[in-house]
Amino acid sequence: MSSLKGPAPQHHDGSSLRIGIVHARWNTTIIDPLVAGAKAKLLECGVKESNIVIQSCPGAWELPIAVQRLFSASQIQSNASGAPSATDLLGASTHDLTALSAGDSSGPFDAIIAVGVLIKGETMHFEYIADSVSQGLMRVQLDIGIPVIFGVLTVLTDEQGKSRAGISTSPDGKGHNHGEDWGLAAVEMGVKKNEWA
Ligand code: DLZ
Numbered sequence: 001m002s003s004l005k006g007p008a009p010q011h012h013d014g015s016s017l018r019i020g021i022v023h024a025r026w027n028t029t030i031i032d033p034l035v036a037g038a039k040a041k042l043l044e045c046g047v048k049e050s051n052i053v054i055q056s057c058p059g060a061w062e063l064p065i066a067v068q069r070l071f072s073a074s075q076i077q078s079n080a081s082g083a084p085s086a087t088d089l090l091g092a093s094t095h096d097l098t099a100l101s102a103g104d105s106s107g108p109f110d111a112i113i114a115v116g117v118l119i120k121g122e123t124m125h126f127e128y129i130a131d132s133v134s135q136g137l138m139r140v141q142l143d144i145g146i147p148v149i150f151g152v153l154t155v156l157t158d159e160q161g162k163s164r165a166g167i168s169t170s171p172d173g174k175g176h177n178h179g180e181d182w183g184l185a186a187v188e189m190g191v192k193k194n195e196w197a
Helices: 030-042 061-079 086-093 123-142 158-164 178-195
Strands: 018-026 053-057 100-102 112-121 148-155
Touching: 018 030, 018 148, 030 053, 030 112, 030 148, 030 158, 030 178, 053 061, 053 158, 061 112, 061 123, 061 148, 086 100, 112 123, 112 158, 112 178, 148 158, 148 178
Parallel strands: 018 053, 018 112, 112 148
Antiparallel strands: 053 100
16 A cells, blocks of 8 residues: 555665765754664665764754765865865864764765754744755755755654654654654665766
């Protein structure tokens, strides 16, 4: 029976891929399981742990520049042997990007997952950030020519966010971890980007 919502997940072989995850540090209760879900699916698809690089930035607003810099740094790294690593470059130029973990591999990323959680407050902040981040990530994706997976939840309440991270406390169940879908999308698009090159 076909599902009413979302694409049927495709499982591709990610063993030759290098994937970046950049996440905001606002709403970490929701962010952490999303990042863990994305990483679990990458590993399940065969992406090597050393080829998964996870970085953070302060908030969702910073995600477009963080993705762009992470990709540029990985390109520089692959073009010049002995050059500073992606983590070094990001650390040097963007002090609030901190490495949670970094792989020992090098080379440009095949896809980058941008993860953020925007929860609507009482002001217009949410609308401005949500709109700018969406447009910024699309622009970066097309500029760098690498799939940028849109892992930004724009929710009205904490509970909606928790449900989409698979940690809801509601009696209806825990919800579904969308991070897992983003991991699968990154592998699918990373593989297809190479096939369509
Ligand atoms: C300022 C702000 C607010 C109000 N809400 C969120 C949020 O729900 N999620 C998120 O990721 N970031 C939020 N931020 C921070 C901005 O994204 C940004 O980090 C700051 O405005 C500094 O540029």
